[in-house]
Amino acid sequence: MVARSPAQTPGLIDRGLRWLLRLRFGQAPLRFALADGVNLLVPSGPPVATVLLRDRSTLLRLLMHPESAFGDGYSSGRIDVRGNLVAALEAGYRAIEGDAKKPRAFRLYRGHSVRASRANVHRHYDVGNDFYRLWLDEQMVYTCAYFPNPESSLEEAQMAKMDLVCRKLRLRHGERVVEAGCGWGALALHMARNYGVSVKAYNVSREQLRHARDRAWREELAGRVEFIEDDYRHIRGRFDAFVSVGMLDHFGLENYGALSTVIDRSLDREHGRGLLHFIGRDHARAFNAWVRRRIFPGAHPPTLSQAIEGVLEPADVSVVGVENLRDHYAKTLAHWRLRFEQSADAVRGRYGNEFTRAWRLYLAGSEAAFRTGSLQLFQVVFARAERQPVVWGRDRGDSNGVS
Amino acid sequence: MVARSPAQTPGLIDRGLRWLLRLRFGQAPLRFALADGVNLLVPSGPPVATVLLRDRSTLLRLLMHPESAFGDGYSSGRIDVRGNLVAALEAGYRAIEGDAKKPRAFRLYRGHSVRASRANVHRHYDVGNDFYRLWLDEQMVYTCAYFPNPESSLEEAQMAKMDLVCRKLRLRHGERVVEAGCGWGALALHMARNYGVSVKAYNVSREQLRHARDRAWREELAGRVEFIEDDYRHIRGRFDAFVSVGMLDHFGLENYGALSTVIDRSLDREHGRGLLHFIGRDHARAFNAWVRRRIFPGAHPPTLSQAIEGVLEPADVSVVGVENLRDHYAKTLAHWRLRFEQSADAVRGRYGNEFTRAWRLYLAGSEAAFRTGSLQLFQVVFARAERQPVVWGRDRGDSNGVS
Numbered sequence: 001m002v003a004r005s006p007a008q009t010p011g012l013i014d015r016g017l018r019w020l021l022r023l024r025f026g027q028a029p030l031r032f033a034l035a036d037g038v039n040l041l042v043p044s045g046p047p048v049a050t051v052l053l054r055d056r057s058t059l060l061r062l063l064m065h066p067e068s069a070f071g072d073g074y075s076s077g078r079i080d081v082r083g084n085l086v087a088a089l090e091a092g093y094r095a096i097e098g099d100a101k102k103p104r105a106f107r108l109y110r111g112h113s114v115r116a117s118r119a120n121v122h123r124h125y126d127v128g129n130d131f132y133r134l135w136l137d138e139q140m141v142y143t144c145a146y147f148p149n150p151e152s153s154l155e156e157a158q159m160a161k162m163d164l165v166c167r168k169l170r171l172r173h174g175e176r177v178v179e180a181g182c183g184w185g186a187l188a189l190h191m192a193r194n195y196g197v198s199v200k201a202y203n204v205s206r207e208q209l210r211h212a213r214d215r216a217w218r219e220e221l222a223g224r225v226e227f228i229e230d231d232y233r234h235i236r237g238r239f240d241a242f243v244s245v246g247m248l249d250h251f252g253l254e255n256y257g258a259l260s261t262v263i264d265r266s267l268d269r270e271h272g273r274g275l276l277h278f279i280g281r282d283h284a285r286a287f288n289a290w291v292r293r294r295i296f297p298g299a300h301p302p303t304l305s306q307a308i309e310g311v312l313e314p315a316d317v318s319v320v321g322v323e324n325l326r327d328h329y330a331k332t333l334a335h336w337r338l339r340f341e342q343s344a345d346a347v348r349g350r351y352g353n354e355f356t357r358a359w360r361l362y363l364a365g366s367e368a369a370f371r372t373g374s375l376q377l378f379q380v381v382f383a384r385a386e387r388q389p390v391v392w393g394r395d396r397g398d399s400n401g402v403s
Numbered sequence: 404m405v406a407r408s409p410a411q412t413p414g415l416i417d418r419g420l421r422w423l424l425r426l427r428f429g430q431a432p433l434r435f436a437l438a439d440g441v442n443l444l445v446p447s448g449p450p451v452a453t454v455l456l457r458d459r460s461t462l463l464r465l466l467m468h469p470e471s472a473f474g475d476g477y478s479s480g481r482i483d484v485r486g487n488l489v490a491a492l493e494a495g496y497r498a499i500e501g502d503a504k505k506p507r508a509f510r511l512y513r514g515h516s517v518r519a520s521r522a523n524v525h526r527h528y529d530v531g532n533d534f535y536r537l538w539l540d541e542q543m544v545y546t547c548a549y550f551p552n553p554e555s556s557l558e559e560a561q562m563a564k565m566d567l568v569c570r571k572l573r574l575r576h577g578e579r580v581v582e583a584g585c586g587w588g589a590l591a592l593h594m595a596r597n598y599g600v601s602v603k604a605y606n607v608s609r610e611q612l613r614h615a616r617d618r619a620w621r622e623e624l625a626g627r628v629e630f631i632e633d634d635y636r637h638i639r640g641r642f643d644a645f646v647s648v649g650m651l652d653h654f655g656l657e658n659y660g661a662l663s664t665v666i667d668r669s670l671d672r673e674h675g676r677g678l679l680h681f682i683g684r685d686h687a688r689a690f691n692a693w694v695r696r697r698i699f700p701g702a703h704p705p706t707l708s709q710a711i712e713g714v715l716e717p718a719d720v721s722v723v724g725v726e727n728l729r730d731h732y733a734k735t736l737a738h739w740r741l742r743f744e745q746s747a748d749a750v751r752g753r754y755g756n757e758f759t760r761a762w763r764l765y766l767a768g769s770e771a772a773f774r775t776g777s778l779q780l781f782q783v784v785f786a787r788a789e790r791q792p793v794v795w796g797r798d799r800g801d802s803n804g805v806s
Contacts (some may be wrong), residue, residue: 148796160796282721282788304722305712318685318776319707322725327793373721373788385685385776390730391562393551 012253017056020253028095030088033233035080042206048091048155048172049083056253058292071290071365075358085360089368114231127351129184134346135339140211143246143277144329154335157328165243168381169323171195171276175240178202178266180232180259181247185212185225191243192224198237199225202232233258239266244276248307249279252300256310264315273320273383276311279329280304280376288365295362304378317382325377326370333367420459423466431498438483451494452486465707474693474768477793478761488763489740513676517634530754532587532614537749538742543587543614545733546649546680547780557738560731565593568646571724571784572678574598578643581605581669583635583662584650588615588628594646595627602628603637603642636661642669645677651710652682655703659713667718676723676786679714682732683707683779690767698765707781720785728780729773736770762769 020034021032021041031038031047035054053059058078061069065398070092071080081088129140136142137154145157146164165187171177173196180189185208203209209227216222232247242263263274279301283324286292287299302310304322312319340347340363348356424435424444434450435443438457456462461481464472473495476482484491532543539545548560548565568590574580576599584593585604588611594600606612612630619625635650645666666677666740682704689695689700705713707725715722743750743766751759772778 058504146796150795152796163798170534210569282719303712305708305716308711309708310705313686313706313708316685318727318729318779319725319781320727322722324721325725326721378722392553393549393555393567 012058017059017063017209020060024063024066025092025095028091028109030091030095032059041160047083049081049085049088051088052080052082054078065289066092067289067291068293070357071288071294071361074361075354077296077353077357078182080380085364086334086367086371089365090372093368093372093374100344114233118325129207131347131351134343139186141186142183144325145272145332145335146325146328147331149171149220150331154339157332157335158186159190161328162187163194165193165245165275165277165379166191168379169241169243169273171197171241173197176200176238177243178235178237178239180209180242180262181233181246181250182212183246184208185215185227187243188212188225188227189215189219189221191220192221197224197241199354200228200235200237201225202228202230202235204229204231218375232262235262235266237266238272240268240272242266244275247278248276248311249301250296250299252298253302253306253310256302257305260311260314263311265315267315267317267384270384272317273381274317275382276307276378276380278307278378280378281306282373282376288369291362291365294358301375304380307378307380312380312382315382316385318385320381320383322381323379325379326373326375329375329377330367330370333363333370337363337367416459419617420466424462424466427466427469427775428495428498430496433494433498435462441478444601448708450486452484452488453489454491455483457481469495470692470694471696474691474697474761474764477764478697478757478758480760488767489737489770489774492764492768493775496771496775497775501797517636532610534750534754535587537746538739542589544589545586546736547728548738549728549731550734553734557735557742560735560738561589562593564731565590566597568648568678568680568690568782569594569598571782572646572676574600574644576600579603579641580644580646581638581640581642583645583647583665584653585611585615585630586649587611587617588630588645588715590648591628591630592622592624593620595624596622600627600644601699603627603631603638603640605631605633605638607632635665638665640667640669641671641675643671643675645669645675646718648680650681651714652704653678653699653702656700656705656709656713659705659710660717660806663714663717666714666715666720670720671716672787674787675720675722676784679781679783679785681705681781683781685776685779691772692767694765697761704778707779707783709781715783715785718785719788721788723784723786725784726782728782729776729778732778732780733770733773736766736773740766740770 015198018040025032025041029043029045029048031042031050033052034040035052040053040059053062055078058073060071063081069075070079105187110258123311131141132142137158139158141158144161145154146161148160152160171191171362175197175332177191177197177199179188179199179201185201188199188201192199201212203212206229209229212227216225216227227331238240259348265272281301281303282302284306287296287301308319340359344356347359366375421443428444432446432448432451434445434453436453436455438444438455443456443462458481461472463478465476465482473482480619492650535543535545540561542561544561544564547564548557548558548612549564551563555563563738575592578600580594580600580602582591582604584601588604591602591604595602604615609632612632615630616625619628619630633767635647651662670677684704684706687706687709690699695702711722743762747759747763750762769778773780
């Protein structure tokens with residue numbers, strides 16, 4: 001028998017922590033270690049990255065609340081990752097998501113009164129246009145792009161996305177469009193410039209609207225694009241098309257009825273049609289706890305059935321088509337992350353280290369979530385029931401749109 | 404004052420019937436008259452057709468149970484339509500569907516044990532292959548076709564539909580496919596012949612399978628296509644692709660869990676994907692009462708959210724895309740109806756007048772339902788969550804698939 005020295009014999013608490021860590025992440029190709037170099041968990045195969053934990057209390061928090069504790073720990077620096085951050089997060093997601101695949105109802109969200117919606121939006125978007133300008137494309141489109149090629153630039157892909165949306169809506173010169181949640185205004189301006197439509201675009205972020213209105217004046221589109229600082233629930237009038245890109249996922253299911261009412265009352269009775277573009281899930285589940293608390297308070301990614309049942313079925317419309325652009329969002333996020341890292345020193349100088357690390361994690365984590373299929377990106381096209389446009393096979397293109 | 408003669412003064416019962424008729428169909432461009440020529444209801448504008456009722460008891464039944472009484476009355480000849488039957492039915496649907504647009508739960512269906520499913524299928528499909536051969540395309544495809552052009556023949560359009568399904572499934576040589584509900588076998592044979600896959604195709608209709616197996620032998624595909632007389636719930640084994648065209652709409656929501664289990668257990672864990680093609684609705688509502696009783700006992704057209712929530716979300720798959728082919732089904736039914744009318748004398752000679760009129764009504768009524776948007780046709784593509792195929796913009800074709 002070989003005698004073990006006291007230094008090699010971990011205490012009871014450490015053995016318990018390791019056992020729990022193995023239980024939770026034992027299948028993941030991740031090495032876990034304490035900052036002093038002590039290994040906590042070594043995977044059977046080669047690790048894709050090493051997760052460094054400053055101390056045992058950080059490890060305990062991670063075991064108890066993995067999503068929150070990882071987010072907060074990484075942001076503050078108590079947790080660090082050596083190796084590829086996205087790959088590490090993918091591995092972590094796969095490990096903790098096994099039981100998440102079973103559908104669960106999730107209806108307990110922060111209320112979304114008009115006032116609460118404003119507060120949620122301000123928190124995220126009013127960080128300042130300067131910050132987003134550092135890493136978004138030149139038109140400041142903060143939603144999933146659509147890549148013509150894997151090698152396309154982010155600028156090309158955002159243009160292609162806006163064009164895809166316009167083609168799906170079959171916009172014609174002179175038509176009236178309403179946009180709910182218009183961000184910095186790129187899509188509204190694109191529709192007016194390239195499709196000759198007039199647009200009313202709603203947003204509650206003053207910072208974003210200031211930028212959007214400046215652009216409209218500079219580009220001589222102010223006569224055809226009206227940017228309105230108001231909640232989508234206050235949309236009035238009839239329109240030929242309704243479009244909302246990246247808004248539905250910002251609020252909870254309890255608001256879907258209101259959106260449904262707005263769509264039904266806004267759409268032309270005869271030929272009205274619309275498009276919803278949103279982050280969703282395969283199975284009913286809230287966003288990651290840390291994202292929900294620190295990044296997008298009140299946000300929720302619905303399943304496709306929740307969105308259709310909650311928003312479209314109560315309205316007098318038919319679903320014309322759905323497309324899942326998940327892989328395009330993973331690629332969009334990779335572009336954003338690359339640009340963000342190129343500006344990381346500037347971000348750190350202005351907003352501090354914790355903010356910088358939190359954003360790095362949010363961008364890398366979102367990319368990992370779209371890569372693993374934990375998140376999806378749905379574009380849903382709908383139209384008044386009797387007037388769906390017919391698409392004959394010859395108009396589809398050769399081998400395509402077929403997924 | 405002008406004295407009215409007794410002949411011009413309708414009795415109290417007639418006045419009541421007319422009042423009810425106006426209440427129910429007053430907005431429709433339809434003239435209603437008794438067979439003896441007495442007008443019951445004359446629309447304000449030009450009528451698209453005249454509905455002739457043999458007697459007042461027929462009218463009373465029509466007012467009380469419009470769907471059932473119209474179907475039974477038309478089949479037996481107590482009700483007739485002068486003018487365009489499809490246009491008359493469209494007008495009737497629009498008139499009685501106003502309040503149907505509000506969603507209602509509808510969960511009370513005839514049970515679908517394996518035995519009941521067999522009974523339901525036998526009733527409709529075992530009328531005899533000879534009957535269907537009279538008016539289906541030469542490959543006997545009894546589901547919505549896909550028209551390359553509005554002028555395409557039914558044969559071309561059914562070939563195009565089968566090809567569309569194969570392309571959506573991205574079938575590759577040597578893969579294994581399972582088909583749930585294979586009809587007369589055309590799609591299974593098409594996949595094996597043109598995409599080099601091996602197919603297990605399930606069906607509970609012996610009549611259909613006899614035809615399918617004959618074809619497999621004649622076309623030397625019996626080695627690669629196995630036609631199995633069994634319920635889809637007994638599917639065993641793992642496959643690269645799962646396909647079901649026109650089966651989901653044949654049973655009630657209470658069976659969706661079983662189908663979900665079959666899909667999840669049949670699909671390859673890595674790259675499994677599938678397609679469901681079914682008749683659906685914009686709002687939760689059963690089939691027309693007459694269709695439910697006389698044509699498809701136990702059938703139910705789900706909303707898109709019912710199908711996704713009930714079948715796909717419980718399985719470990721993502722929805723990749725959805726396409727609504729409603730207009731293609733209206734056109735398919737117009738072709739079937741034209742061919743049916745060309746064989747109407749033969750049908751009447753063999754099956755009798757009531758059968759012939761019932762089928763005429765069923766085909767015309769289905770066409771009207773797809774035209775008005777009362778029914779939809781959904782193709783839903785799904786795939787294992789992590790392995791959805793990426794479709795870059797360049798692969799989409801020029802302006803298409805965008806609806």
